[in-house]
Amino acid sequence: MRRKAAVLLSLCGLLAVSTLGATAASGAPRTDDDAPAPAGWERVDTQLLNELLVDDGAAPLNASADEPEELPWAVQSMNTGLFVASEQRYAEPYTGVLRARSDSVGGGWEQFDIYFDDASETVTLTSRANGLNVATERNFTGASNGVLRARSEGIGSWERFVLYYHDDLQTFAFRSVVNDLFVATEQNNTGSLQNVLRARSDWINGSWEQFYLY
Template sequence: MRRATSVLLALGALMTASTLAAPAAGAAPRDGGPAAVPAGWERIDGAELAAMNGEENGAADGERSLAASADPAAEETVLLAVQSVRNGNFVATEKNYPSPNTGALRARSADIGGSWEGFAFEWDEDTQTYALRSLANDRYVAVEKNFTGSSQNLLRARSTGVGGWERFVLYYSEELDRWALQSTLNGLFVAMENGYTGSLQYALRARSAEIGGSWEEFVLYDLES
Protein backbone atom coordinates (compact mmCIF):
# COMPACT_ATOMS: atom_id res chain seq x y z
CA MET A 1 0.00 0.00 0.00
CA ARG A 2 1.28 3.42 -0.90
CA ARG A 3 1.30 5.92 1.95
CA ALA A 4 -0.51 9.18 1.23
CA THR A 5 -1.68 12.23 3.11
CA SER A 6 -5.28 13.37 3.19
CA VAL A 7 -5.82 16.82 1.72
CA LEU A 8 -7.29 19.22 4.28
CA LEU A 9 -8.01 22.92 4.45
CA ALA A 10 -6.28 23.24 7.84
CA LEU A 11 -2.52 22.89 7.65
CA GLY A 12 -1.28 19.83 9.50
CA ALA A 13 -4.77 18.46 10.27
CA LEU A 14 -4.55 14.80 9.25
CA MET A 15 -7.28 12.21 9.05
CA THR A 16 -7.03 9.64 11.85
CA ALA A 17 -6.93 5.88 11.40
CA SER A 18 -10.21 5.51 13.29
CA THR A 19 -11.95 7.70 10.73
CA LEU A 20 -10.63 5.56 7.92
CA ALA A 21 -11.78 2.37 9.60
CA ALA A 22 -15.30 3.53 10.35
CA PRO A 23 -16.87 5.65 7.61
CA ALA A 24 -20.16 7.20 8.63
CA ALA A 25 -23.41 5.86 7.27
CA GLY A 26 -25.75 8.14 5.37
CA ALA A 27 -29.06 8.31 3.58
CA ALA A 28 -29.44 6.78 0.15
CA PRO A 29 -28.80 9.21 -2.72
CA ARG A 30 -31.75 10.80 -4.48
CA ASP A 31 -32.12 11.02 -8.24
CA GLY A 32 -33.19 14.18 -10.03
CA GLY A 33 -32.24 17.80 -10.12
CA PRO A 34 -31.32 20.53 -9.95
CA ALA A 35 -28.61 19.78 -7.42
CA ALA A 36 -28.42 21.84 -4.24
CA VAL A 37 -25.31 22.51 -2.18
CA PRO A 38 -25.97 22.18 1.58
CA ALA A 39 -24.81 24.81 4.02
CA GLY A 40 -21.23 24.28 5.15
CA TRP A 41 -19.95 23.04 1.79
CA GLU A 42 -17.48 25.35 0.04
CA ARG A 43 -16.58 25.35 -3.63
CA ILE A 44 -12.80 24.87 -4.03
CA ASP A 45 -10.84 26.31 -6.95
CA GLY A 46 -7.54 25.19 -8.40
CA ALA A 47 -5.36 27.66 -6.54
CA GLU A 48 -6.84 26.62 -3.20
CA LEU A 49 -6.40 22.91 -3.85
CA ALA A 50 -2.87 23.36 -5.18
CA ALA A 51 -1.97 25.50 -2.16
CA MET A 52 -3.32 22.83 0.18
CA ASN A 53 -1.27 20.25 -1.66
CA GLY A 54 1.86 22.37 -1.25
CA GLU A 55 1.21 22.85 2.47
CA GLU A 56 0.73 19.12 3.05
CA ASN A 57 3.99 18.45 1.24
CA GLY A 58 5.85 20.95 3.41
CA ALA A 59 6.34 23.54 0.68
CA ALA A 60 7.43 26.94 1.97
CA ASP A 61 5.96 30.35 1.11
CA GLY A 62 3.15 28.91 -1.00
CA GLU A 63 5.47 26.87 -3.20
CA ARG A 64 3.53 24.10 -4.87
CA SER A 65 4.68 20.57 -5.40
CA LEU A 66 4.42 20.77 -9.19
CA ALA A 67 5.88 24.25 -9.57
CA ALA A 68 8.99 22.95 -11.32
CA SER A 69 6.94 21.95 -14.35
CA ALA A 70 7.42 23.92 -17.56
CA ASP A 71 3.64 24.08 -17.93
CA PRO A 72 2.22 26.88 -15.73
CA ALA A 73 -1.13 25.06 -15.58
CA ALA A 74 0.63 22.17 -13.84
CA GLU A 75 0.87 24.33 -10.73
CA GLU A 76 -2.87 23.81 -10.36
CA THR A 77 -2.79 20.09 -11.12
CA VAL A 78 -2.81 17.85 -8.07
CA LEU A 79 -2.34 14.06 -7.99
CA LEU A 80 -4.89 12.46 -5.68
CA ALA A 81 -6.49 9.21 -4.62
CA VAL A 82 -10.22 9.25 -3.89
CA GLN A 83 -11.69 7.23 -1.03
CA SER A 84 -15.42 6.62 -0.65
CA VAL A 85 -16.72 7.46 2.81
CA ARG A 86 -19.57 5.01 2.28
CA ASN A 87 -17.49 1.81 2.08
CA GLY A 88 -13.95 3.00 2.92
CA ASN A 89 -12.55 1.82 -0.42
CA PHE A 90 -10.44 3.75 -2.90
CA VAL A 91 -11.72 4.56 -6.38
CA ALA A 92 -10.02 2.58 -9.16
CA THR A 93 -10.18 2.80 -12.95
CA GLU A 94 -11.33 -0.47 -14.51
CA LYS A 95 -9.19 -0.08 -17.61
CA ASN A 96 -9.46 -3.79 -18.46
CA TYR A 97 -13.25 -3.88 -18.47
CA PRO A 98 -14.77 -4.68 -21.88
CA SER A 99 -16.93 -2.18 -23.76
CA PRO A 100 -19.18 -0.37 -22.94
CA ASN A 101 -17.84 -0.08 -19.39
CA THR A 102 -14.14 0.22 -20.18
CA GLY A 103 -12.58 2.68 -17.76
CA ALA A 104 -15.48 2.63 -15.31
CA LEU A 105 -14.70 4.13 -11.91
CA ARG A 106 -15.40 1.90 -8.90
CA ALA A 107 -14.67 2.34 -5.18
CA ARG A 108 -13.33 -1.19 -4.81
CA SER A 109 -9.68 -1.04 -3.68
CA ALA A 110 -8.74 -1.55 -0.03
CA ASP A 111 -5.36 0.14 -0.60
CA ILE A 112 -3.69 2.64 -2.91
CA GLY A 113 -1.87 0.04 -4.93
CA GLY A 114 -0.63 2.13 -7.84
CA SER A 115 -1.86 4.08 -10.86
CA TRP A 116 -5.24 2.32 -10.83
CA GLU A 117 -6.20 4.43 -7.81
CA GLY A 118 -4.57 7.69 -8.95
CA PHE A 119 -6.13 10.76 -10.58
CA ALA A 120 -4.79 14.11 -11.75
CA PHE A 121 -7.19 16.91 -10.79
CA GLU A 122 -6.59 19.52 -13.51
CA TRP A 123 -7.98 23.01 -12.95
CA ASP A 124 -9.34 25.10 -15.84
CA GLU A 125 -9.41 28.82 -15.09
CA ASP A 126 -11.77 29.69 -17.95
CA THR A 127 -14.57 27.37 -16.86
CA GLN A 128 -13.68 27.36 -13.14
CA THR A 129 -13.94 23.56 -13.16
CA TYR A 130 -11.80 20.45 -12.78
CA ALA A 131 -11.07 17.66 -15.20
CA LEU A 132 -10.07 14.32 -13.72
CA ARG A 133 -7.44 12.36 -15.61
CA SER A 134 -6.92 8.73 -14.63
CA LEU A 135 -3.30 7.77 -14.07
CA ALA A 136 -4.20 4.18 -14.99
CA ASN A 137 -4.96 4.82 -18.67
CA ASP A 138 -4.23 8.56 -19.14
CA ARG A 139 -7.86 9.21 -20.07
CA TYR A 140 -10.21 11.88 -18.76
CA VAL A 141 -13.24 10.94 -16.69
CA ALA A 142 -16.55 11.52 -18.48
CA VAL A 143 -20.15 11.29 -17.31
CA GLU A 144 -22.08 8.87 -19.52
CA LYS A 145 -25.29 10.86 -19.67
CA ASN A 146 -26.61 8.84 -22.63
CA PHE A 147 -26.23 5.47 -20.95
CA THR A 148 -29.53 4.00 -19.82
CA GLY A 149 -30.81 2.10 -16.81
CA SER A 150 -28.48 1.47 -13.88
CA SER A 151 -25.48 2.66 -15.94
CA GLN A 152 -26.85 6.12 -16.71
CA ASN A 153 -24.41 8.88 -15.70
CA LEU A 154 -21.65 6.33 -15.02
CA LEU A 155 -18.18 7.86 -14.58
CA ARG A 156 -15.68 6.42 -17.07
CA ALA A 157 -12.05 7.33 -17.77
CA ARG A 158 -12.40 7.17 -21.55
CA SER A 159 -11.83 10.62 -23.11
CA THR A 160 -8.65 11.90 -24.77
CA GLY A 161 -9.81 15.52 -24.47
CA VAL A 162 -11.92 17.66 -22.17
CA GLY A 163 -15.37 19.07 -22.92
CA GLY A 164 -18.64 19.45 -21.08
CA TRP A 165 -18.85 15.74 -20.34
CA GLU A 166 -15.54 15.85 -18.44
CA ARG A 167 -16.07 18.91 -16.21
CA PHE A 168 -16.60 18.80 -12.44
CA VAL A 169 -16.98 21.20 -9.51
CA LEU A 170 -15.22 20.27 -6.27
CA TYR A 171 -16.74 21.01 -2.85
CA TYR A 172 -15.30 20.68 0.64
CA SER A 173 -16.91 20.57 4.10
CA GLU A 174 -14.44 21.68 6.75
CA GLU A 175 -16.76 20.50 9.53
CA LEU A 176 -17.02 16.98 8.09
CA ASP A 177 -13.55 16.95 6.47
CA ARG A 178 -15.10 15.47 3.33
CA TRP A 179 -15.28 16.26 -0.36
CA ALA A 180 -17.96 16.06 -3.04
CA LEU A 181 -17.92 16.21 -6.85
CA GLN A 182 -20.62 17.75 -9.02
CA SER A 183 -20.87 17.12 -12.76
CA THR A 184 -21.40 20.25 -14.84
CA LEU A 185 -22.98 18.12 -17.57
CA ASN A 186 -26.14 17.32 -15.62
CA GLY A 187 -25.66 19.35 -12.43
CA LEU A 188 -25.78 16.25 -10.21
CA PHE A 189 -23.41 15.02 -7.51
CA VAL A 190 -21.29 11.90 -7.83
CA ALA A 191 -22.52 8.99 -5.71
CA MET A 192 -20.99 5.59 -5.01
CA GLU A 193 -23.42 2.76 -5.77
CA ASN A 194 -22.87 0.65 -2.68
CA GLY A 195 -26.04 -1.36 -3.31
CA TYR A 196 -25.12 -2.50 -6.81
CA THR A 197 -24.02 -6.07 -7.51
CA GLY A 198 -21.91 -7.60 -10.23
CA SER A 199 -19.29 -5.82 -12.32
CA LEU A 200 -20.60 -2.33 -11.48
CA GLN A 201 -20.74 -2.81 -7.73
CA TYR A 202 -19.39 0.35 -6.07
CA ALA A 203 -19.53 2.23 -9.39
CA LEU A 204 -19.49 6.03 -9.37
CA ARG A 205 -22.40 7.83 -11.01
CA ALA A 206 -23.31 11.51 -11.26
CA ARG A 207 -26.89 10.97 -10.12
CA SER A 208 -27.68 12.68 -6.81
CA ALA A 209 -29.59 15.95 -6.50
CA GLU A 210 -27.92 16.73 -3.19
CA ILE A 211 -25.06 15.76 -0.90
CA GLY A 212 -27.28 13.56 1.23
CA GLY A 213 -24.69 11.59 3.18
CA SER A 214 -21.80 9.19 2.79
CA TRP A 215 -22.94 8.05 -0.67
CA GLU A 216 -21.79 11.40 -2.07
CA GLU A 217 -18.87 12.04 0.29
CA PHE A 218 -15.21 11.28 -0.34
CA VAL A 219 -11.76 11.73 1.23
CA LEU A 220 -8.91 12.93 -0.98
CA TYR A 221 -5.35 11.72 -0.49
CA ASP A 222 -2.27 13.50 -1.78
CA LEU A 223 -0.16 11.09 -3.83
CA GLU A 224 2.86 13.38 -3.87
CA SER A 225 3.53 13.42 -0.15
Protein backbone atom coordinates in the same frame (compact mmCIF):
# COMPACT_ATOMS: atom_id res chain seq x y z
CA MET B 1 -2.96 9.29 7.24
CA ARG B 2 -5.64 11.40 5.62
CA ARG B 3 -4.22 14.48 3.91
CA LYS B 4 -6.88 17.04 3.07
CA ALA B 5 -4.37 19.14 1.09
CA ALA B 6 -3.18 16.39 -1.23
CA VAL B 7 -5.66 17.28 -3.95
CA LEU B 8 -4.89 20.97 -3.53
CA LEU B 9 -1.19 20.42 -4.05
CA SER B 10 -2.02 18.47 -7.19
CA LEU B 11 -4.22 21.29 -8.40
CA CYS B 12 -1.42 23.76 -7.83
CA GLY B 13 1.09 21.65 -9.70
CA LEU B 14 -1.20 20.90 -12.62
CA LEU B 15 -2.81 24.30 -13.12
CA ALA B 16 -0.82 24.94 -16.29
CA VAL B 17 -2.40 21.95 -18.01
CA SER B 18 -5.93 23.28 -18.43
CA THR B 19 -6.31 24.01 -22.13
CA LEU B 20 -7.00 20.61 -23.70
CA GLY B 21 -9.65 20.58 -26.43
CA ALA B 22 -13.15 19.22 -25.88
CA THR B 23 -14.30 15.90 -27.22
CA ALA B 24 -16.93 15.99 -29.91
CA ALA B 25 -19.52 14.47 -27.58
CA SER B 26 -18.86 16.88 -24.75
CA GLY B 27 -19.84 20.22 -26.21
CA ALA B 28 -19.44 23.56 -24.46
CA PRO B 29 -19.39 23.63 -20.64
CA ARG B 30 -22.60 24.65 -18.93
CA THR B 31 -22.77 28.09 -17.37
CA ASP B 32 -25.31 27.50 -14.56
CA ASP B 33 -22.70 27.10 -11.81
CA ASP B 34 -24.04 29.77 -9.45
CA ALA B 35 -26.38 27.44 -7.57
CA PRO B 36 -25.94 27.63 -3.78
CA ALA B 37 -23.83 24.92 -2.16
CA PRO B 38 -25.47 22.50 0.28
CA ALA B 39 -25.29 23.56 3.92
CA GLY B 40 -21.79 23.28 5.33
CA TRP B 41 -20.22 22.91 1.90
CA GLU B 42 -18.20 25.40 -0.12
CA ARG B 43 -17.55 25.31 -3.80
CA VAL B 44 -13.80 25.16 -4.38
CA ASP B 45 -13.16 28.27 -6.42
CA THR B 46 -9.79 29.88 -7.05
CA GLN B 47 -10.00 31.99 -3.89
CA LEU B 48 -10.81 29.06 -1.60
CA LEU B 49 -8.22 26.92 -3.29
CA ASN B 50 -5.55 29.53 -2.67
CA GLU B 51 -6.64 29.90 0.96
CA LEU B 52 -6.33 26.17 1.53
CA LEU B 53 -2.98 26.06 -0.20
CA VAL B 54 -1.62 28.87 1.95
CA ASP B 55 -3.04 27.28 5.11
CA ASP B 56 -1.16 24.12 4.20
CA GLY B 57 2.09 26.04 3.73
CA ALA B 58 2.07 25.86 -0.06
CA ALA B 59 2.30 28.67 -2.56
CA PRO B 60 -0.92 29.98 -4.16
CA LEU B 61 -1.79 29.09 -7.73
CA ASN B 62 0.61 30.36 -10.32
CA ALA B 63 -0.76 30.23 -13.85
CA SER B 64 2.66 31.21 -15.26
CA ALA B 65 4.35 28.01 -14.05
CA ASP B 66 6.51 26.61 -16.84
CA GLU B 67 5.97 22.91 -16.22
CA PRO B 68 3.25 21.21 -14.19
CA GLU B 69 4.37 18.87 -11.45
CA GLU B 70 2.53 15.60 -11.75
CA LEU B 71 1.34 14.47 -8.33
CA PRO B 72 -0.95 11.44 -8.54
CA TRP B 73 -3.69 11.27 -5.94
CA ALA B 74 -6.28 8.78 -4.79
CA VAL B 75 -10.02 8.97 -4.13
CA GLN B 76 -11.53 7.07 -1.20
CA SER B 77 -15.26 6.57 -0.79
CA MET B 78 -16.45 7.73 2.63
CA ASN B 79 -19.35 5.30 2.35
CA THR B 80 -17.33 2.12 1.81
CA GLY B 81 -13.82 3.09 2.92
CA LEU B 82 -12.56 1.69 -0.40
CA PHE B 83 -10.37 3.43 -2.95
CA VAL B 84 -11.67 4.25 -6.42
CA ALA B 85 -10.16 2.26 -9.30
CA SER B 86 -10.49 2.59 -13.05
CA GLU B 87 -11.56 -0.85 -14.27
CA GLN B 88 -9.27 -1.30 -17.25
CA ARG B 89 -10.16 -4.94 -17.89
CA TYR B 90 -13.91 -4.40 -18.19
CA ALA B 91 -15.34 -4.93 -21.66
CA GLU B 92 -16.96 -2.08 -23.58
CA PRO B 93 -19.01 -0.07 -22.90
CA TYR B 94 -17.70 -0.18 -19.32
CA THR B 95 -13.96 -0.18 -19.98
CA GLY B 96 -12.37 2.29 -17.55
CA VAL B 97 -15.46 2.67 -15.35
CA LEU B 98 -14.69 4.12 -11.90
CA ARG B 99 -15.53 1.89 -8.96
CA ALA B 100 -14.77 2.09 -5.22
CA ARG B 101 -13.39 -1.41 -4.73
CA SER B 102 -9.71 -1.39 -3.63
CA ASP B 103 -8.45 -1.79 -0.06
CA SER B 104 -5.30 0.17 -0.87
CA VAL B 105 -3.63 2.17 -3.63
CA GLY B 106 -1.81 -0.52 -5.53
CA GLY B 107 -0.87 1.35 -8.70
CA GLY B 108 -2.17 3.32 -11.65
CA TRP B 109 -5.68 1.90 -11.44
CA GLU B 110 -6.17 3.82 -8.17
CA GLN B 111 -4.18 6.92 -9.14
CA PHE B 112 -5.41 10.06 -10.87
CA ASP B 113 -4.02 13.41 -11.90
CA ILE B 114 -6.28 16.39 -11.35
CA TYR B 115 -6.43 19.46 -13.54
CA PHE B 116 -7.88 22.78 -12.39
CA ASP B 117 -9.27 25.11 -15.02
CA ASP B 118 -8.91 28.62 -13.64
CA ALA B 119 -11.44 30.14 -16.06
CA SER B 120 -14.37 27.83 -15.24
CA GLU B 121 -13.09 26.81 -11.78
CA THR B 122 -13.78 23.17 -12.55
CA VAL B 123 -11.64 20.07 -12.24
CA THR B 124 -10.87 17.16 -14.53
CA LEU B 125 -9.64 13.73 -13.46
CA THR B 126 -7.15 11.81 -15.59
CA SER B 127 -6.57 8.12 -14.94
CA ARG B 128 -2.96 7.10 -14.46
CA ALA B 129 -3.90 3.65 -15.77
CA ASN B 130 -4.70 4.68 -19.34
CA GLY B 131 -4.00 8.44 -19.55
CA LEU B 132 -7.64 9.20 -20.38
CA ASN B 133 -9.95 11.76 -18.79
CA VAL B 134 -12.93 10.73 -16.69
CA ALA B 135 -16.29 11.44 -18.33
CA THR B 136 -19.87 11.35 -17.09
CA GLU B 137 -21.67 8.94 -19.41
CA ARG B 138 -24.80 10.99 -19.90
CA ASN B 139 -26.08 8.89 -22.79
CA PHE B 140 -26.05 5.60 -20.91
CA THR B 141 -29.52 4.40 -19.91
CA GLY B 142 -31.13 3.00 -16.80
CA ALA B 143 -29.00 2.37 -13.73
CA SER B 144 -25.87 3.10 -15.79
CA ASN B 145 -26.88 6.65 -16.69
CA GLY B 146 -24.22 9.04 -15.42
CA VAL B 147 -21.53 6.48 -14.58
CA LEU B 148 -17.98 7.84 -14.51
CA ARG B 149 -15.53 6.34 -16.97
CA ALA B 150 -11.92 7.10 -17.94
CA ARG B 151 -12.31 7.20 -21.70
CA SER B 152 -11.78 10.71 -23.17
CA GLU B 153 -8.73 12.28 -24.80
CA GLY B 154 -10.12 15.82 -24.60
CA ILE B 155 -11.96 17.94 -22.05
CA GLY B 156 -15.48 19.28 -22.38
CA SER B 157 -18.51 19.48 -20.13
CA TRP B 158 -18.72 15.69 -19.85
CA GLU B 159 -15.23 15.68 -18.33
CA ARG B 160 -15.60 18.64 -15.97
CA PHE B 161 -16.65 18.57 -12.33
CA VAL B 162 -17.31 21.24 -9.73
CA LEU B 163 -15.43 20.42 -6.54
CA TYR B 164 -16.94 21.05 -3.09
CA TYR B 165 -15.21 20.96 0.28
CA HIS B 166 -16.55 20.54 3.83
CA ASP B 167 -14.12 22.03 6.34
CA ASP B 168 -15.50 20.21 9.40
CA LEU B 169 -15.68 16.80 7.74
CA GLN B 170 -12.57 17.30 5.58
CA THR B 171 -14.38 15.57 2.75
CA PHE B 172 -14.93 16.50 -0.88
CA ALA B 173 -17.83 16.12 -3.30
CA PHE B 174 -17.98 16.25 -7.09
CA ARG B 175 -20.80 17.72 -9.16
CA SER B 176 -20.84 16.82 -12.83
CA VAL B 177 -21.05 19.87 -15.07
CA VAL B 178 -22.90 18.05 -17.85
CA ASN B 179 -25.94 17.01 -15.76
CA ASP B 180 -25.58 19.13 -12.57
CA LEU B 181 -25.75 16.03 -10.37
CA PHE B 182 -23.44 14.95 -7.57
CA VAL B 183 -21.31 11.82 -7.84
CA ALA B 184 -22.38 8.95 -5.58
CA THR B 185 -20.93 5.54 -4.74
CA GLU B 186 -23.58 3.01 -5.75
CA GLN B 187 -23.16 0.62 -2.82
CA ASN B 188 -26.49 -1.13 -3.42
CA ASN B 189 -25.57 -2.19 -6.94
CA THR B 190 -24.69 -5.86 -7.38
CA GLY B 191 -22.17 -7.68 -9.49
CA SER B 192 -19.46 -5.95 -11.49
CA LEU B 193 -21.01 -2.49 -11.02
CA GLN B 194 -21.24 -2.62 -7.24
CA ASN B 195 -19.81 0.64 -5.80
CA VAL B 196 -19.59 2.21 -9.25
CA LEU B 197 -19.32 6.01 -9.24
CA ARG B 198 -22.33 7.70 -10.82
CA ALA B 199 -23.40 11.35 -11.16
CA ARG B 200 -27.00 10.94 -10.06
CA SER B 201 -27.73 12.82 -6.79
CA ASP B 202 -29.46 16.19 -6.58
CA TRP B 203 -27.75 16.96 -3.28
CA ILE B 204 -24.94 15.84 -0.99
CA ASN B 205 -27.25 13.60 0.99
CA GLY B 206 -24.67 11.72 3.04
CA SER B 207 -21.65 9.44 2.83
CA TRP B 208 -22.53 8.14 -0.64
CA GLU B 209 -21.65 11.54 -2.14
CA GLN B 210 -18.56 12.20 -0.01
CA PHE B 211 -14.95 11.32 -0.71
CA TYR B 212 -11.54 11.67 0.91
CA LEU B 213 -8.64 12.77 -1.28
CA TYR B 214 -5.06 11.66 -0.65
